Amino acid sequence: MRTLDRASAGASAAKAMLTVSRAQKDEALRLAAARLRGGAATVFAANAADVAEARAAGLPAAILSRLEYGEKKLGESLAMLEALARLPDPAGRVLEARRLDSGLVLRRVSCPIGLIALVFESRPDALVQMAGLAAKSGNAIIVKGGREAERTNRALAGIVGEAGVAAGLPPGWLGQVETRGEVAELLALDEYVDLVIPRGSNEFVRSVMETSRAPVLGHADGVCYVYVHGDADIGMAARVVVDSKAQYPAACNAAEVLLVDAAAAGAALPILASALEGAGVSLELCPVAYAALGPGPGRSLKDDGDWSVEYLGLRMAVKVVDSLAGAIEHINRFGSGHTDAIVCASPEAARRFMDEVDSASVYHNASTRFADGYRYGLGAEVGVSTGKLHARGPMGLDGLMTYKWRLEGDGHLVADYANGNKAFEHKDLPEMIGGRDGS
Amino acid sequence: MRTLDRASAGASAAKAMLTVSRAQKDEALRLAAARLRGGAATVFAANAADVAEARAAGLPAAILSRLEYGEKKLGESLAMLEALARLPDPAGRVLEARRLDSGLVLRRVSCPIGLIALVFESRPDALVQMAGLAAKSGNAIIVKGGREAERTNRALAGIVGEAGVAAGLPPGWLGQVETRGEVAELLALDEYVDLVIPRGSNEFVRSVMETSRAPVLGHADGVCYVYVHGDADIGMAARVVVDSKAQYPAACNAAEVLLVDAAAAGAALPILASALEGAGVSLELCPVAYAALGPGPGRSLKDDGDWSVEYLGLRMAVKVVDSLAGAIEHINRFGSGHTDAIVCASPEAARRFMDEVDSASVYHNASTRFADGYRYGLGAEVGVSTGKLHARGPMGLDGLMTYKWRLEGDGHLVADYANGNKAFEHKDLPEMIGGRDGS
Secondary structure, three states, X not given: OOHHHHHHHHHHHHHHHOOOOHHHHHHHHHXXXXXXXXXXXXXXXXXXXXXXXXXXXXXXXXXXXXXXXXXXXXXXXXXXXXXXXXXXXOOOEEEEEEEEEOOEEEEEEEEEOOEEEEEEOOOOHHHHHHHHHHHHHOOEEEEEOOHHHHHHHHHHHHHHHHHHHHHOOOOOOEEEOOOHHHHHHHHHOOOOOOEEEEEOOHHHHHHHHHHOOOOEOOOOOOOEEEEEOOOOOHHXXXXXXXXXXXXXXXXXXXXXXXXXXXXXXHHHHHHHHHHHHHOOOEEEXXXXXXXXXXXXXXXXXXXXXXXXXXOOOOEEXXXXXXXXXXXXXXXXHHOOOOEEEEEOOOHHHHHHHHHHOOOOEEEEEEOHHHOOOOOOOOOOOOXXXXXXXXXXXXXXXXXXXXXXXXXXEEEEOOHHHHOOOOOOXXXXXXXXXXXXXXX | OOHHHHHHHHHHHHHHHOOOXXXXXXXXXXXXXXXXXXXXXXXXXHHHHHHHHHHHOOOXXXXXXXXXXXXXXXXXXXXXXXXXXXXXXXXXEEEEEEEEEOOEEEEEEEEEOOEEEEEEOOOOHHHHHHHHHHHHHOOEEEEEOOHHHHHHHHHHHHHHHHHHHHHOOOOOOEEEOOOHHHHHHHHHOOOOOOEEEXXXXXXXXXXXXXXXXXXXXXXXXXXXXXXXXXXXXXXXXXXHHHHHHHOOOOOOOOEEEEEEEHHHXXXXXXXXXXXXXXXXXXXXXXXHHHHHHOOOOOEEEOOOOOOOOOOOOOEEEEEEEOOHHHHHHHHHHHOOOOEEEEEOOOHHHHHHHHHHOOOOEEEEEEOHHHOOOOOOOOOOOOEEEOOOOOOOEEEOHHHHEEEEEEEEEEEEOOHHHHOOOOOOOOEEOHHHOOOEOOO
């Protein structure tokens, strides 16, 4: 099938998804879990072949480990599918309701976006997760995984796709493309593809963002900052910055740069440096910090002016700034708009930082590592967006939803309002909000 | 100033807008109104020069009428600015709130998007309206109007921009570019421009959508449908379709195509045709409708298969469809996703139509002409979007807002939750929703 035909079939399936009931969507999730359990041997065999080939080709250990899909990852996939089946339906929620006039009621109601393209690198579990999110949210999906996981992805997509159809989802609700060329074609088909979600390395996500004509939701960079204000509790600051950097340094919400206010630097810098170095973090120090701390193992002078490096490891840049305003300006210039934290006592300083730092998540006295969908209590995590439109920061299923306006009247005409025979009432109906409408 | 510098200055102004208080934003609106009133003579003189030049160049009467900015349009501009000043602040509204754990509270709070580019054709009043919306919402804005309104736009932008600065908005909150080449450059600067809003003809909006690298919010097409179901009250159907088509046929929410169910066609077609023709509407009839109605003045046979024509005048296409499912499929294929209505008695048919028609607004027994921000009670109208992301259908000030996540803790660390010392509570705090946070 040509990519154009696949995309067109996916768009048709997206329309057909609108006819599927809540019960059918949840049944698709439960059936997918049951059939994955039943078909585990097929999936593991396909995965073993992929892993063997990748190993023979000399791919790095990190990629092999992401590629592997065994009993443990299967168990996580099944738990995720079953948890999704238990969540409330994100579609059909009344978000806004207003009586425009007697007998004329307007409701804004959540509904699926349509056709979503998921492009991801080697983790086959991402396929199951995104297919589950699509089934729950009522979107059709086209997936493209890494070439090295081709057999595994095909086995997983086959089982999950057929389970969905058996539960009543339309054929084509879960489509697959396999080559790079097909992905490039798919990303250009914005007439059919409503949304692209990329998962993978920064370079991978950036290349998807740069080439796609369809809107892309996600993040390429996570250059997060911790700023220690002049009045901060230094012990708390040390704990927060160590957690932000070292609790899991490969995550996008791990901090990369520590800003220390000049007012605190004399007392704070040695304590902060010692806490970070005690956690195994090497430091790249601005000239002021370097002069204050002096040389040491793992310490280096940073004078390249590049404060946007995402180390993703046990390495952190440190800079002394002269004021709260200076910290805000620096973060807005060099940060990636993901998550930034201030450690301070003053509520005024915290408020100003949180108002003026233009990032998806802004924190006071908390580790940047809290920025994810699970910790935010969003139910299911769809991803983290550093864009400002549609969804920002950690996204739950709401990231896969749009809304439509439903107006119900009794033959109401605009002419009656234009000529003054009738007047709008515009009475908000808050009691309807959160209720259910639609299938 | 180069376009790049203008965009960069606009992005800096957008950050500075985050420091402006609610009172300053409203004062900027009131001061702009007062100074426009005081500077009316300057504006009218500039406009007279633009109109004289346009007339001498032989521009069509429709453009001259849109270009004219006299006492009446000034009055509308002032009323709009004063009404905006009285609206509640769209920024700083708590949209979601959750206690993650003791002392760790997460709030999702509305905030401005950043830098918005408004590109529009000849109506100078659009400049005042969008500058007012930007001031109210706390966004910076760069405007580019039509070349034929250059003097008027420069006078208006000068007065409104300076009034804003006098009230405390940052210099550069209202920027201007004047040439087509500058617009093309601006639309490519997605590093600085967060959102583009085009206003003008379909071709103009479509060309902006096709060339912009920054996200565009708006609509090029308004191909709206009215479907008369088999069980419809024919009298109501006739009134709704006449209002949808003829109440103001140049609007994007005017209907362009009438679908009549085969089950009703025999009785309904003559009544609907006579009602439309009585309102001066000429009809392009599908072969089945043409055979049923026969020839007549203004009637023509439509056999080109193009059901996506936006007539924007007293002309309507008519097609007989064989079922509700056929109507839905036809609308999803040929409509523009703007506004579509069903006229029917059966609640089941209405529900199915509204669930499955994939449009921004779906109506039961109401005229498509209701689709606008004022009639929806949105306070201020920003535009109508046929995209599905961020904002869909008529947009109020919410279309110019994003949100950020504000997390306040007391030194909370992720390590404590990862190692099991603490557990998340995730208690929703509905009593905080709708409240105020931030400046």
